[in-house]
Amino acid sequence: MIRRSLLGLAFLVTLAAPALAQETTTEAPPARVALDTSAGTIVIALDMKAPITAANFLRYVDERRLDGAEFYRALDLGAAGGLVQGGSNGDPARVLPPIAHEPTSQTGLSHVEGAVSMARFDPGTATGDFFIVVGPGLRSLDATAGDPGFAVFGRVVEGMEAVRAILASPRSPTAGEPGMVGQMLEPRIEIRSARRLD
DSSP, X not given: OHXXXXXXXXXXXXXXXXXXXXXXXXXXXXXXXXXXXXXXEEEEEEOTTSHHHHHHHHHHHHTTOSTTOEEXXXXXXXXXXXXXXXXXXXXXXXXXXXXXXXXHHHHOOOOOTTEEEEOOSSTTOOXXXXXXXXXXXXXXXXXXXXXXXXXXXXXXXXXXXXXXXXXXXXXXXXXXXXXTTXXXXXXXXXXXXXXXXX
16 A cells, blocks of 8 residues: 555656746846947846836837937936936837836836936836936936836846946037936937847
8 A cells, every 4th residue: 555655656746747847947038139329339138027118128129210219318427427318209200109107116126337217207108218327326216105216127238338438428518408408419329220139
């Protein structure tokens, strides 16, 4: 009786082994996108903790909506770093419908060095404009109890020297909306192409 029970147990373990093996498969590596810009190449690894936002960015890439777009803004905060912003810039030929907001309080991501995040007006209005954090990080852009913050969806894994070159680029002393005067790049930095690497 004991022998039959042991044989039955061995049979059950054998049957369960393939199922256990399937459960331990590794996750697919994050999608990576190369931005070929007039300041150099920037490689971004997307983070699927923000699936709506990452998928939106990939749609802009796959539909070639960022080809010929520009980095047009640089906010230099000195020792604290800053950010550079680019993308569709309201161009009707490039802009897709806005997406739902994925706050950092939901995704667990943060505005650290190299973080890539969506530019927006109100939550739920982000389309095809994004920014890259330079320096120690702008964690003040993370979501808090009283502020939805901005949606991080990836991080620069190669080419931060190009991002810093954009941040250091000349800016117009007069161009820009209120609150952004002195932050508009002149000349702008072209995004020659945006392509998946994987």
